[in-house]
Amino acid sequence: MPKNEKKAIKLIFLGAPGAGKGTQAELTAKKYNIPTISTGAMLREAIAAGTELGKTAAGYVESGALVPDDIIVGIMRDRILQPDCENGFILDGFPRTIAQAVALGESGTEISVVIDIEVPDEKIIDRMSGRCVCADCGATYHLVYNPTGDGVHCDKCGGELILRRDDDPVVVARRLKTYHTETEPLVGYYEGRGTLSRVDGDGKVEDITAKIFEVIDGYIAAEN
Numbered sequence: 001m002p003k004n005e006k007k008a009i010k011l012i013f014l015g016a017p018g019a020g021k022g023t024q025a026e027l028t029a030k031k032y033n034i035p036t037i038s039t040g041a042m043l044r045e046a047i048a049a050g051t052e053l054g055k056t057a058a059g060y061v062e063s064g065a066l067v068p069d070d071i072i073v074g075i076m077r078d079r080i081l082q083p084d085c086e087n088g089f090i091l092d093g094f095p096r097t098i099a100q101a102v103a104l105g106e107s108g109t110e111i112s113v114v115i116d117i118e119v120p121d122e123k124i125i126d127r128m129s130g131r132c133v134c135a136d137c138g139a140t141y142h143l144v145y146n147p148t149g150d151g152v153h154c155d156k157c158g159g160e161l162i163l164r165r166d167d168d169p170v171v172v173a174r175r176l177k178t179y180h181t182e183t184e185p186l187v188g189y190y191e192g193r194g195t196l197s198r199v200d201g202d203g204k205v206e207d208i209t210a211k212i213f214e215v216i217d218g219y220i221a222a223e224n
């Protein structure tokens with residue numbers, strides 16, 4: 001790397017469903033001027049558009065299961081090669097299995113930091129039961145913790161607020177179970193590679209953001 005050239009910041013946000021990955025990814029993307037790549041958002045868009053990917057993914061997403069690794073790895077491989085990822089990116093919701101993490105490593109992508117946002121299960125259920133999202137731009141809110149100005153429309157684009165189909169309590173319970181069996185082992189996987197930072201995700205959004213920025217700034221200071 002030439003002297004004055006800054007190293008790209010390639011981040012993974014790990015954490016249970018509802019831990020706040022999307023909320024924190026949005027704030028982090030703004031601050032460091034890098035895109036957020038959310039596999040969940042990509043799948044929801046494909047489902048809404050009725051594409052082949054959407055038709056295949058719908059059953060898995062709506063039941064709280066994971067979409068098969070080969071499908072996800074294929075779409076991610078293409079996405080991180082796009083020009084907007086040149087200075088780095090935030091992966092929100094990927095990888096979610098050891099097989100996905102191995103595929104990411106084999107693609108030659110060198111991850112800077114993996115941030116594990118830790119929230120106890122009982123808090124997760126509380127957060128998911130009040131989540132609402134904009135039907136048009138996908139922005140996320142919470143009826144109690146992060147309400148919009150008028151409670152029915154998105155503050156960013158004025159779109160209508162809706163509930164996510166997979167936030168049904170039965171599906172949330174399944175998603176949490178899937179997280180503990182399939183995704184949580186990634187904490188140990190990245191810890192073993194020396195890239196994991198744990199952040200307590202139980203608290204005010206802005207306090208958690210400050211802790212995440214501290215981790216990223218520490219990485220940047222060490223690398224540049």
Ligand code: AP5
Pocket residue numbers: 015016017018019020021022023024039040041043060061062064065066067068072092093094095096100127128130131132140141142143145146166175201202203204205208
């Ligand atoms: P995905 O969309 O990735 O869902 P998830 O990981 O379950 O995460 P969420 O989006 O539900 O939560 P979050 O952590 O982003 O929390 P948020 O910021 O919204 O995936 C959906 C589905 O797609 C999966 O179930 C699977 O089927 C499929 N899929 C996706 N990726 C896949 C992959 N790699 N492989 C296979 N399948 C895949 O916050 C939650 C709520 O809490 C919000 O209302 C928010 O306002 C509120 N909140 C946030 N922070 C705080 C705080 N500090 N205090 C109080 N409230 C807060």
